[in-house]
Amino acid sequence: MITLTKLNGVSLTINAMYIERIESLPDTTITLTNNKKLIVKESEELVKQYVQEFYKEIGLYQLQREVGEQENES
Template sequence: MIKLTRLNGKPFTLNAIYIEQVESFPDTTITLTNGKKFVVKESVDDVNLKVRNFYHSVNVLGLQNDTEGSSL
């Protein structure tokens, strides 16, 4: 889950797995796989970073390079 902020300032969490696209219209609009849209205060780059960090935290993107080769 990622923490985001609606335009009215209200924070909420969103399951990043369901994000299909993130666009700027100029407000950042997130479209989910079911077609639902959210407009948020965060920039597209900020949302992308949050999604990437979430994927790393649940190991969707695999191990980071600095941990490869270490013994477990």
């Protein structure tokens, strides 16, 4: 789970596994797998860093890198 801040200053915690896309439009807009959109104060780069840290915490970051490397070898 990662904690972010909505534009109105309210904190929200979301499961990073449900993030489909992160864009700067110019506000950081997160699209979830259910197509719901969230607009947050944090930059796109910071959200990506939070997601990577979350993946490391739950042990998926290394697995994601290994799968990507295997796909590049094919």
